Amino acid sequence: MARGVYIHIPFCHQICHYCDFNKVFFKNQPVDAYIEALGQEIAMTVAQNPEAFQQIETIFLGGGTPTALSAAQISRLLEIIRNFIPMQNVKEFTSEANPDELTEEKLQALFDGGVNRLSMGVQSFDAGLLEKIGRTHSNEHVYKAIETAKQVGFTNISIDLMYGLPGQTMEQWAQTLQTALALKLPHYSAYSLIVEPKTVFYIQYAKGKLHLPTQDLEADMYDMLMREMEAAGLVQYEISNFAEEGNESVHNKIYWDNDEYAGFGAGAHGYLAGVRYSNHGPIKKYIETVQSGMRPLVHEHAVTFEEKIEEQMFLGLRKVDGVTFESYEKKMQEPMQKRYGETIEQLVKEGLLQLDERGIRLTRQGRFVGNEVFQQFLT
Template sequence: MNIPSAYIHIPFCQQICHYCDFTKFFYNERLADEYLTALEKEIHTYIPGEKAKVNTIFVGGGTPTALNHAQLEKLLETIADHFLIEECEEYTFEANPGDLDLEKVKMLKAYGVDRISLGVQVFDDAMLEKIGRIHKVADVYTNIERLMQVGLTNVSIDLMYGLPGQSVADFEKTVDEAMQFGLPHYSSYSLQIEPKTVFYQRYNKGKLVKPPEEDEAEMYELLQRKLAANGVSQYEISNFSKPGYESKHNLTYWNNENYYGIGAGAHGYLPGKRTVNIRPLPAYVKEAMSSGKPILHEEPVGLKERMEEEMFLGLRKTEGVSTSQFTEKYQRKLSNVFGDAVPKLKSRGLLEETEDRIRLTERGRILGNEVFQEFLID
């Protein structure tokens, strides 16, 4: 089974952010030890023999770097035991500023990690505290300096906008400070208020107010403008990079390609099916240790769903969807599958079409959901 990518989930955090709805638990040394043993069992079930060759590995969370030194090394050894790291094109670890002491940074580098995604969010200590982050702005500077010191220069940082109490001027300050690092990659997301989060509870009680929609739109436009002015091009709705530094792992998702989803709550996309793993930690550990397959749910993915997702995901990219590649992949012309969807969206100014590509216009990016629903097949 040739699967080009692997996502590995580490659900532990030192602090639960108020907006986060990913599978996460407060760090506990004993539970983390048990989890890593169960995780190794799950990986071994997928890859029982020779090491797997994958193009990308992404270790996310939670906060993978919340693990202690011994646990982090065990995780890195487990991955190295099952994947051909030397043939991997991109090996990313998520990290929180403040978690990366010099020993951890050197360890990541020694085991072949070549890309770091830092959850910075904002360059404002008061706002960081308000959204439940425990790092300070100074930690960002310290951690990036350590990464550069050991040669881990392929660094991405995440930024957030549309936060409670955040003005356009506040976000502009964050973007300007982020640009000073001259990093090769930036991601930026507007706050989504998700169920089972602290912010969701506050929102329902009327104790949380987001900025007006027009302010959010202005923040997004400001982000696009300032990054472009600094030679950082937008290649996806929320992602920007210098040439050649696009996230290869995330492009696996947007190109609708297969990937392993390993760990509590992880989603995988294997040939012909999607998998969702058990989320609660004790249940995940128990099932992974007994069967090696802690899967909560499997959903078959037929041709119809694959073609729909090709459009939903592919149109997130700035370059859009190639009509010739669509035909080659599915043995059907895009126009025959989706009827008048493209001309209809072009007439509304939401799509534009070149000789071989269909992509969102600037207006289409803002109204993406309206575009995507046109590519649902009856």
Template structure:
């Protein structure tokens, strides 16, 4: 049974040019009704599935702090009401934007047990912030982190991006230098992916999105790894770096191919071998919850083969790789037997390393991870 919960808040006060997550402008939205619908879905999930005490919660978006402090408190109270949140709760993360969280909101988060904040910084370059559609300024980053520390939050993670339009290596170096000055516990750093239904996608189609070359992006990633290591951040996953003991416990549940509840409009979950997606449009989600206590839009029961594939391409995202023993315990077949051909080819290409206990990416494989993952999607 799942011991993790993801809750989606789809409201934003502005829409970033690269974002393809399920989100809507806050103004004019039925936010109170949405908060009530979340409560109904949480109650239904708790009633339908016997749940062990919850170990991790992640509230993302959208922008969770687009909710008022009172609305936010109702969401947190619902989680406490319907699920067992005791000493087993190791990590409770909420996403916040620089300059976009109030003292009242921080007080509510702290008082209800949130112990980790994820701060969407992306870059410290004012030109690039404007270019990607962010509304905060660099000084907002420092102020938000200082206020979070004053409120007692001692586990902070910052999101960074590279490969941005017109971003140079010098600009990325400057962002890294400023990021390390924050002395936080964790970083997530992602290269820009231009997704459909975004402002950037439309600009790219018109030839108006000047992106760095693949080689330039790879050099930025190499610099990222080098500098993170130099400053004492351990790379434990392709895009994630942490001080010792501050790895994201919630995300590790995803990468370990374990089950979790997905709550809210457009949320995805994984329960009893079924991956599901909730209804995306906010009004339709509220209506379906209110009338039928039903949020799911689609559900797919994974075959044994699909579960094994996911075990490999998600597990290999972590630098510790996939455990041979865990794979055998779950599927009753040796990993090296199931994927003998793929493993031999990838090892020969020096993209993976096979140890007595695990299969994991080499340093070369980290840079060519998608090529590695593709090999496990088709089994002859």
């Protein structure tokens, strides 16, 4: 049974240099036809699996950039969602947003349509770094967007930050954190740059023209991040996420709990009835397939028991609370120690895992090398 819904809006007015998500430039795209096709896909999928959608807790609009749409297009999209997705248990409805696209009209359309959480891509408060990574907003756009969002009625606002950026210094990172925390928002996400294939940065990296901070400097930035967030009274609940108590992202927790969710839209991924799937990425192919009366699936994979176990561990260990023995045994019908006893014992000795009567979790030291720890739970 799905707990969440992800809806992909693949349109952008500007392509960021680090982004590898399925996206296209907004201009000359069949945006209205895409929105209607989304409605068809959602209606079709819900009709085929009505029981799977009765307990939906969260909806997340991602991209691309949902706020690349006009206010009228946003209103139509949200109308479609309310028409076809059972909303009775939805407690968190998030939209990603670019600060320089958040007009009062768009914010009102989002709020009136049921969105109650904004996740804003800020990345940095340094103008030079923003230009270097392909962002088009200014700090003033951020301040204005947050102020207007609050006036419209939004109280749950999150911003994304990035570190390990090309040429970024500790001073620049400290200033970004100071500026971000001065906004006193209930939620912050902060991610280190990963150079992904098919991005502008990947091309630069391949040519030796992308000058990144050293691993030691990036680790220092992460250390500063954790210290500054804690000093501001924010609780780290996942490797990259910090929140006031009660404002943790429910939608992202669905992923880390390895629970099921539906994915709609071009290039979207989902996990329903034990099957992980992905949709056609090209906009035209997506629309044509849906209009023909078929779900736009390009790949389906029935998750094996072994894979489910591995996913439970490496996703769950991203959470600061880690993986409990109870949740593991409930899903896997076997005690965690049966399969991972020796692995856990070794990682505890190395100071990377903490073990108690509830379960296991990364130590503070372990958070710095999370991916290396996760690999130990892959067979």
